Amino acid sequence: MNGLREDxxxxxxxxxxxxxxxxxxxxxxxxxTCGVCRARLExxxxxxxxxxxxxxxxxxxxxxxxxxANRPWMWAVWLAAAAVAALVAVPLLRPADxxxxxxxxxxSLQVYRDEGETSARLKDGDPIAPGDRLGFRVRNxxxxxxxxxxxxxxxxxxxxxxxxxxxxxxxxGESPRPRPLPEAIRMDDTPGTERIxxxxxxxxxxxxxxxDAVSEDDLPAGCTMDGLTxxxx
Amino acid sequence: MTTAxxxxxxxxxxxxxxxxxxxxxxxxxxxxxAPDVLHEVFARAIEKAxxxxxxxxxxxxxxxxxxxxxxxxxxxxxxxxxxxxxVGEVPWTCPITEPTTEARVFLAELWRRVDPELAQIGVYYYxxxxxxxxxxxxxGVTGRTVSNRLQQLSDLARDAAGGSP
Numbered sequence: 001m002n003g004l005r006e007d008x009x010x011x012x013x014x015x016x017x018x019x020x021x022x023x024x025x026x027x028x029x030x031x032x033t034c035g036v037c038r039a040r041l042e043x044x045x046x047x048x049x050x051x052x053x054x055x056x057x058x059x060x061x062x063x064x065x066x067x068x069a070n071r072p073w074m075w076a077v078w079l080a081a082a083a084v085a086a087l088v089a090v091p092l093l094r095p096a097d098x099x100x101x102x103x104x105x106x107x108s109l110q111v112y113r114d115e116g117e118t119s120a121r122l123k124d125g126d127p128i129a130p131g132d133r134l135g136f137r138v139r140n141x142x143x144x145x146x147x148x149x150x151x152x153x154x155x156x157x158x159x160x161x162x163x164x165x166x167x168x169x170x171x172x173g174e175s176p177r178p179r180p181l182p183e184a185i186r187m188d189d190t191p192g193t194e195r196i197x198x199x200x201x202x203x204x205x206x207x208x209x210x211x212d213a214v215s216e217d218d219l220p221a222g223c224t225m226d227g228l229t230x231x232x233x
Numbered sequence: 234m235t236t237a238x239x240x241x242x243x244x245x246x247x248x249x250x251x252x253x254x255x256x257x258x259x260x261x262x263x264x265x266x267a268p269d270v271l272h273e274v275f276a277r278a279i280e281k282a283x284x285x286x287x288x289x290x291x292x293x294x295x296x297x298x299x300x301x302x303x304x305x306x307x308x309x310x311x312x313x314x315x316x317x318x319x320v321g322e323v324p325w326t327c328p329i330t331e332p333t334t335e336a337r338v339f340l341a342e343l344w345r346r347v348d349p350e351l352a353q354i355g356v357y358y359y360x361x362x363x364x365x366x367x368x369x370x371x372x373g374v375t376g377r378t379v380s381n382r383l384q385q386l387s388d389l390a391r392d393a394a395g396g397s398p
Contacts, residue, residue: 001293001370005362009327012260012361013371016253016292036327044325047259049251050268052244159309164277166305166349182276186269207309 003027010037019044106141109148109198109226110178124228130189136161136198137178144200145169147207148181149214153192153232157211160185160196167207169199187232197227247275250291254299259323260360261303261316270306274299293371297353304352308345316340316360332359335390343393347386354382 003014003024010018014027018041023031031037112119114133122128136148147169148161162170163183187194199210202222213219251271258270278298285294307316316339332340336359344352350372357363357371365383369376 001367002364003367004364005327006364007327007362009362011363011367012257012326013293013296013363013367015325016256016296017290019253020290020292022290040325040327044252044256047252047255047325049247049255050271052247052251163273163309164302164305166308182280183273 107200107224107226108139110137111196126230128187128230128232130187132187133184135184136181138198139178140175140200143174144202145204146172146200148198151195159207169205191232194230194232197225199223199225250295254295257299274302277302316344334394335387338390338394343390351382355386
């Protein structure tokens with residue numbers, strides 16, 4: 001890798017190598033002579049990294065952080081616990097004493113509100129507030145393609161999960177126990193009803209197609225849905 | 234019982250390279266939004282641990298992972314955004330001083346309409362100013378592939394700009 005832009009300065013990626021103490025060969029001479037890039041290096045070093053809480057032990061309950069954690073890290077802790085459990089093949093989630101709804105379709109969506117050190121599971125009709133951070137757990141008896149969508153009070157759909165898939169549903173294996181999804185959403189300021197649904201289909205689909213289908217309550221064949229409605233005040 | 238699945242020491246990764254991820258996020262998001270995105274990227278890192286090929290340094294892997302996550306996140310946001318939108322002071326970046334017309338078209342709205350890989354290539358090229366060879370190395374494809382994809386992007390940008398050069 002060369003690491004130099006057309007104008008001769010370091011690319012942002014090359015800057016990272018330099019910050020790591022291993023500048024790319026082609027950038028060494030430039031760094032010796034360029035005041036601009038040396039100033040960039042100094043500025044980059046000043047960035048403040050938020051604290052990271054200790055990771056949960058493999059046997060810790062998924063939905064409670066073992067240590068007081070900065071609020072935004074709640075979800076990372078959950079996911080880390082789930083990942084560790086998966087690696088050691090130890091069932092992490094407690095058996096079905098958690099009040100899950102079991103629907104004939106074999107898909108169940110749980111929505112949780114991050115409340116700092118803990119989280120609260122939301123039920124249909126529960127109030128939420130602007131700025132609330134919501135996370136999800138999904139149980140699906142069948143493998144397929146999964147997406148979680150929201151529809152706001154103006155009937156505008158938005159994607160809740162997967163946010164990393166470029167608008168495509170995520171292929172998932174069967175999950176007989178609820179598993180936490182690794183992405184959360186934060187509520188905006190607009191008051192009104194928010195409908196949140198999980199959709200599982202036998203085949204791939206995208207956000208635009210499914211948003212229309214959910215809005216019109218016209219789910220394609222081979223798809224199942226579960227969801228709830230929240231009141232944003 | 235253990236498995237042969239790849240593992241990442243998340244704490245060590247965060248401690249050693251969290252700032253890298255945060256800096257990259259700040260290229261796309263304001264300071265107040267960055268911590269939320271930061272935690273998402275590390276959650277994603279656990280999920281995608283099997284794609285880390287065990288290079289001596291995870292810098293390129295994390296840089297790519299963060300870029301992809303930010304683009305996907307921006308693409309799915311309800312509020313339309315331009316990639317050139319002001320995100321506050323980012324003193325360690327060095328802006329491209331004279332963006333071309335196709336760069337402007339790409340960064341304004343075209344990035345959202347093209348496939349994720351092409352959007353990523355466009356960001357590395359138009360926003361970061363990386364060479365085609367460096368982009369190819371980062372993505373694990375040949376420079377020719379990058380060149381072809383950039384030509385495709387250029388054509389799309391020209392069409393979007395109404396055929397003007």
